């Protein structure tokens with residue numbers, strides 16, 4: 001098959017092709033061209049590189065792509081994330097290998113030392129593909145789903161009085177934004193402090209405030225009235241944020257849930273999650289999707305108790321490249 005590799009261009013046709021490829025490869029994680037474009041526009045290019053190369057059939061049909069980029073909040077100049085996807089109808093014809101080799105040549109010129117990528121545990125061909133190319137598993141994360149409308153809050157009735165006793169109240173980013181001038185500095189400080197405690201294979205690096213705003217506040221998928229904050233006195237002590245999937249109306253995905261270290265073990269995370277589920281129910285959502293590292297005992301214990309059902313895990317891989 002006659003295939004041409006060309007650099008990705010940031011126009012409608014390329015974003016539509018990208019969304020089509022991603023959605024065919026991960027059909028239970030559809031994406032829209034609009035959300036991909038938004039993510040690209042939000043990406044911090046002052047510090048991070050983002051490159052894509054597309055594989056086209058001669059008649060103009062998109063067959064696959066490879067992408068690599070620095071990680072905004074796990075930044076190291078020589079550490080990049082790699083994605084490659086070939087549409088199922090075009091797999092098994094060497095297109096993935098051509099894309100991969102093209103990317104590896106560029107990455108070597110850039111002086112990359114570590115590559116990360118991920119796939120799902122029920123995709124044995126992809127797992128084998130990565131392992132034979134020197135990628136080593138470094139982390140597994142469960143994807144878990146909650147059936148929102150079937151959720152029964154009765155067994156959790158003790159959390160509200162417990163929060164009152166602890167002097168914890170709940171607010172949202174939407175509410176804070178309307179009532180206090182320093183809301184952004186405060187939520188940014190909370191979020192970036194808490195993110196450092198999320199299990200990860202590489203250290204958290206604090207993104208710019210602009211990056212945070214684009215991802216968590218201005219993002220068309222962000223729900224500011226579904227971004228809950230636990231407050232004690234005047235101090236923000238925990239958060240749990242929801243995002244609405246544009247590609248799957250009715251589905252929410254969970255952003256960070258976390259509590260300051262000195263406030264853990266008091267039921268605050270559970271109470272925050274109960275707020276998010278109430279919100280989802282009230283607004284008619286069907287499903288909340290969340291992702292937790294298999295080593296994150298605390299978050300998994302909470303999600304299990306709430307009735308989140310585990311799905312096939314995502315497997316993160318790392319490959320160390322030889323120094324140039």
Ligand SMILES: CC(C)(COP(=O)(O)OP(=O)(O)OC[C@H]1O[C@@H](n2cnc3c(N)ncnc32)[C@H](O)[C@@H]1OP(=O)(O)O)[C@@H](O)C(=O)NCCC(=O)NCCS
Nearest residue numbers: 197198257258259264265266267268269270297298299301
């Ligand atoms: C995970 C985390 C949010 C839990 O916060 P928390 O406020 O301490 O949790 P809670 O006190 O609400 O715990 C509620 C219940 O979960 C269970 N639980 C919490 N942490 C647990 C742990 N480490 N091991 C086992 N069970 C745990 C307990 O059964 C607890 O029950 P109780 O309410 O009857 O006491 C917190 O440890 C954290 O901020 N971690 C870092 C950020 C992070 O990794 N977030 C998740 C990203 S995917």
